[in-house]
Amino acid sequence: MIDDEATRSNVIEAADRLFYSRGIQAVGMDAVRNEAGISLKKLYSAFGSKDVLLNEVLHYRGRQWDDGIAAASAAARTPRDKLLAIYDFLNGWFRQDDFRGCAFINSFGELGSISPEIAKAAREQKSSFQRYVSSLVAEAGGPPSLAAQLAILAEGAQTTAAISGTPDAAAHARAAAVTLIDAALPVSGAA
């Protein structure tokens, strides 16, 4: 079918909305079917099981994150500004109505202990982000430990914003990042 791909992404986006907003186990395949507007038969012929669907949803989320970070850093010139753009991206995300924390952290907390696939997906997503931060830090001439610290700030901001219900953590994390970067890099951007 021509719309095979369209059907798949339609289902993935629908499932993502539901899983992210209500949790994975709390959302039945029937709800996914309703949200996507297709039949159960088609749903199961496109994705063999809920596990398979969930895996694709997590990969979709990962791409969304990567795209968001890339877009946010596009306007920044220096590696330092690209690093700080991460926290600006978080700030915008935290302010969205449907923000409910990091989907990978949530999924890991819900099913990481009983589903190796989910644990692996979360681990890969986080290590991919750490590699991204590391490459920017290296480009800026900073030590690897700075990358780990900046990544921890980003993770902490996400859980803090989710649980507290306020976006303040983004600004706090950004300020901390500025301090850490300035302390670690010999010459900051001060003209």
Added chain:
Amino acid sequence: MIDDEATRSNVIEAADRLFYSRGIQAVGMDAVRNEAGISLKKLYSAFGSKDVLLNEVLHYRGRQWDDGIAAASAAARTPRDKLLAIYDFLNGWFRQDDFRGCAFINSFGELGSISPEIAKAAREQKSSFQRYVSSLVAEAGGPPSLAAQLAILAEGAQTTAAISGTPDAAAHARAAAVTLIDAALPVSGAA
């Protein structure tokens, strides 16, 4: 009964072990009953429902956390050292075999969106921790923003350690905390 209180804490500790290691929805009341070694009838007469039990388990977890932080900071003299003791406490925790991240973050990710009670418990736990950090920072003469930054580091270390499966995040967070404290406090501990 004399052992009423003993029964309750026995059940709470058993449920805590199971909920923490496998997740909440993945653990049935039957498993709790087996782990606690009591009858279903007694389980339900002591706690009216799984929700009630979960609530008590979360409060128990909160006390455990408070006690752990208090014990870790007991040896420290200055507010600065008490702040850093937080990350030493995390370091020891991350190295335990059964470490699976912060129970409140996990519970929030799993059920926070559909259970206001759990969302509230997580929010209260985190804000209690932030008050603790804030009081130490104030005692040390630091600005409130430093407290927020240090708390974000602690949260980020917990999720990073859980998902990555290594305890390294504790040391990274501690190093970042040292940098942030030294930058925010006029006079550091340098004799």
Added chain:
DNA sequence: TACACTAGAGAACGTTCGTTCTCAGCGCAA
């Protein structure tokens, strides 16, 4: 018109889970 084929709607099935109910056994007062 007759016929194969497809697809959608939802019934059905088997399992799991939270919670309640039943029943047999036991201690105990009279």
Added chain:
DNA sequence: TTGCGCTGAGAACGAACGTTCTCTAGTGTA
């Protein structure tokens, strides 16, 4: 001994869920 209340073990119940099956309506084709 007899009756009574309590307790534990687990059966039972109703709901929800993942997954499969059935039935029906429609469509294109000869």
